[in-house]
Amino acid sequence: MLAEVVAVGDELLYGDIINGNAAWLGRHLADVGVRVERSVVVGDDVTVIEQALRAAAGRADVVVVTGGLGPTQDDLTREGLAAAAGVGLRRDDFLEAQLRRRFRELGRQVPEMNYRQADLPESAEPLPNVPGTAPGVRAEIGQAVVYALPGVPHEMYAMFTASVLPDLLRRAGQPAVVVHRVLRTAGIWESAVAEAVAGEVERLRGVGNPTIAFLASGGQTRLRITARAGDRAEADRLIAPVEAAARAALGPAVYGVDDETLAGVVGRQLTTRTATIAVAESLTGGRLAAAFTETPGASAYFRGGAVVYATDSKASVLGVDPEILATDGAVSARAAAALAVGVRDLFGATWGLATTGVAGPDEQEGKAVGTLHLGLAGPDGTTTRSLRLPGDRPRIQTFAVVQALDVLRRTLSGLPVAGTGPSGAMELPDR
Secondary structure, eight states: OOEEEEEEHHHHTTTSSOOOEEEEHHHHHHHTTEEEEEEEOOOOOOOHHHHHHHHHHHOOOOEEEESSSSTTTOOHOOOHHHHHTTTOEEEOOHHHHHHHHHHHHTOOOOGGGGGGEEEEEEEEEOOOOSSSSSSEEEEEEEEEEEEEEESSHHHHHHHHIIHHHHHHHHHHOOOOEEEEEEOOOOOOOOOHHHHHHHHHHHHHHOOOOOEEEEEEEEEEEEEEEEEEEEHHHHHHHHHHHHHHHHHHGGGEEEEETTTOHHHHHHHEEEEEEEEOEEESSSSSTTTTHHHHTTTTTTTTTEEEEEEESHHHHHHHHHHOOOOHHHHHHHHHHHHHHHHHHHHHHHHHHHHEEEEEEESSSBTTBBOOEEEEEEEEETTTTTEEEEEEOOHHHHHHHHHHHHHHHHHHHHEEEETOOOOOOSOEEEOOOOO
């Protein structure tokens, strides 16, 4: 079963809102064996919506539309859907009565325009919207079924789960089970991940099932293995040898699977060792502490953090020797090591982890934008790692958090700290 997704709204075209609905739908459709072949965004124009829906219905079995079902003049999905189906609009008396009763119960006085939400293309059926007021629409264009859902994410999620998904499963009979296994890597380029598993990718090209995809984001690369089968057990059987081959090829770069996070994995390592961590941040400005505390139960191992952004605060708060700051500078491996020791001692933690560097847009102390120095202080002394990271300020800070967590993960696992870094990163001498 093939599907296309059409998102409606000028706000999506202009970048005011990111089209997260398409990503959510793509993932959940794939999970039930429906393959999304196209996903497009169109503006608030009846003709454009009509053309997009007619074209999608001519290619796919299923078309899912999001947005444009509200009460205002720019909510035109119903009109576009009716035009694409070659029918008119009708006012559904029952839907209108439901809306009037709901508004009364909410104590709201609303303009008559709100009852446009009760209009449906002729021969279409409404889909209930429990969290909101705008009903969805199920219609047919040729051989394709079209589901029009609200653009508000939580309303769309609820309607898809309650109404669209059961209808799709009924139409498909017994759809194939689609299972994903995601291997998560850090400290290695996307191209290096692809090169490591090139032999397995080539082997699978002639088979077609399972498949491998690479998803790089935020200094990490995910390797996704997807298998389609009659049941979960058969899909798992297909995935197992591919996963084993990928793990063998990638080695210590793999830190977790599926929904695991790097901070969560590090947290488990610390918990197992009954160890604690404290962080000192300059370059990352609190993002490293935030990564730790996003994980439930982090209070068992995360002692606290100090954001020492100004150079003098590195000495006054964490006791960095002023001589280090005067000779090597605040952006240096020695400063990173001293920060790690200072924050470890301040919070009484087992480990101290520190970041210092240059996020940009300008150089600092003659050091280039993207310079990162990490310091890690533990029971057996201190280690440092120095990198030159690519990208703009937000990307550099994101990459720095990943690199800091990965240094700690590798150290706790007894693995070599040095890796190849995120795409475009390069090792720098510790100076």
